[in-house]
Amino acid sequence: MGLVDKGRMPAPLTKLFNISRSYSMWVYQWGLACCAIEMGAAFASPRYDVMRLGVIPLPASPRQADFVCVSGTVTDKMAPAVKRLWEQMPEPKYAISMGSCANCGGPYWDSYSVTKGVDQIIPVDVYVPGCPPRPEALLEGIVLLQQRIKNEDMQAKWKGDEFTTLQAKRQAERGELHAGDPTGQSTHDISTDPQPIPERDRPEPIVVGGGPIE
C-alpha cells in the first residue's frame, strides 16, 4: 500500500477501497449488560440478521476486528479492559457505543462505580441511544457508519493516531505549529519547550435518531 502510505490515492481507487471496506466489516462484540442481548438479537437472530449488511460478527479477537460495538454499562473495573481492547485493534478502526449506559451512564448516572460514558476512554463514532435500543436502531447505526466510511478520506483515517502524533512531532520540530507569543514578551525559547500534541481531527460523532446524546 505504498500509495496509501504516501497519501496519494487516486480518487476512483479511494472510492473503490471505501466501498469494499464498508461492506466487509468485522465487528468485535463487547457485550457487557442488557444491551448485549439486544446486540445478540441483532447479530445472531434470523429476524434481524446483520450479515445482510456485510457485517461479520464473529472475529476471534480484537486484532481481526474493524469496529467494536460496546454495548452495556462500562464500570470502573471494566474500563481498563475496554481501553486495552481498543488499543489492540488495528487501524482503521471505529467504535459504536450502544445504549444509554455506554453513551453517558444512563440510569446509573449517579452511581459510584459506573463510568459515565465509554467516550471518556475511547473515541466513539456512532452513538445508539436507548435503554436498551432496539436491534433495528443498532442496524441503523451500522448503516450510518457504512455511509461515513464510503465518503471518507482514506489518508487521514488509514494512518491512524500514531501517524498523526508523528506528524505533529515533526511539525513541532520544524516550528510550524507555534505562532509564538503575539506580544513578543516571552522570554523562554519556544522551540525547545514540549508542546501539546494537537488532538486528531475527528469528525463529529453520529447519533442515531439525530437528537442530542442524552
Added chain:
Amino acid sequence: MTELSERQQLSYIASQAADARLNVELETEGMTLNIGPQHPATHGTLRIIARLDGEQVVWAEPSAGYMHRGYEKLTEVRTFPQVTTLINRIDWLGSFANEVPFILAAEKLMEIEAPPRAQVIRTILFELSRIANVSLFLGDLGVQMGATTPAFLAFRDREYVLNLIESATGGRFHPNFDRIGGLKDDLPKGWINETTAVVKRLIGFCDENEDLLFGNEIFQSRMRGIGVIPAHVAEEYGLSGANLRASGVDYDLRRDNPVGLAWDKADWKVWTHPDGDSWARCWIRLQETRESCKIVLQLLEQIPAGPIMTKVPRIIKVPEGEAYVSTENPLGEMGYYVVSKGDLGPFRVKIRSASFNNISITPWVLKGVYVPDIITILASLYFILGDIDR
C-alpha cells in the same frame, strides 16, 4: 573402572550436573488459566481464575464485580415508583420478574393488595418473562458446545414472546409495568388469543429443542455425570431455583410461598431430578419452560373481570417498617428486604439475588474437573452477571 584423568572426572561431574538440571526442567508446573472478563462462554463479564495441573483444575475462583452498578445505594436516592426502573435491569432476561417481589414488599408495608385481575395478569407476565429467559438459556447451551443452530432457534422463538410483552407493557426488554397497588395498564385487545398461539409455539420449541439438543449424543456425553452437586452441598451453598431442584430438593417458592400471586389457580408440577449433574440442571429448565407454558395457558382462561389498580394516593409514601418478600424468579429465589422510614423512597433495600449464591459454589464444583467441562458447568449453572454483581 580404569582411573580417570582429572579432565575426564570434571566432564563426568559436569554431565551429572547437566542431567540433574534437566530433571529439574522437566518437572511439571501448574498453570493459571484466566477465563474472562470478556469471554463468549461466561454470559457476561465474569472472570474465572483457574489453577491447572495439566488438564485438571486444582483450584478455581470467580472474580465478580465487573458489572457492579451499585443498585442498593442507588435505591436510597430514588422514590418507590422510580426503583422499579432500576431493578428491571438486575436480571435483564426476565425483567418483569424482578419488579414483582419489590412491589409486593412495598404493598406489604402499605397493607394494600392488588385486585385479583392484576394479580393474574402479573402471574402471566411473570411466567412469560421466565419463558423469555429460559428459552435463551436453552439456545445458548448449544453455543457453549460449539453448536450454533439452537441459538438461532431460540432467538427466533424468543422474539414472539418479546413482542407479546411489548404489546402488553410497551417495553420490549424492560417493561416497568408493575405499580404499587396494581398494574399500569390493562391488556390490549386481542392479546389473549395472540398469547395462546405464541405459547403453543413455544411448547413446540421445547419439543424441538429436546429432540435436537438433549437427544444429541455429544451433548449427553458432555453433560451426564459432569459437575455433580449433591443435595446437602447445594443446600449448604444456598443454591436456589432449578440448580437446587436438579439436586433432588423439592423446593419451589411458587408452590411453597405464593405471595399474593395466582400460581395456585393453575395445575402444574414441580420437577426434580435425583442426579444433580449438568444434564439434570438443563433438563429441569426445559421441563420448567413447559410448565410455565401450561401455567400461562390455564391462567389466560381465568382472568377475572374488574379493576387493575386499587386506590393508592397520588404521591406514594410507604409507612415505616421492614418487609422481606421473595419469589421464584427464572434464576432462583430473588428477594428484597425493604426498610422504609416513612419517606418517599426506601431507606435501605437489600437485594437477595439468585445468581450470586449460585455462583458461590463454583470453587467447590470446579475442583478436579477438566478444562472443557468448566464451560459446560458454568453454562448449566446459568447465571446472569447483573444478577451476581448488582
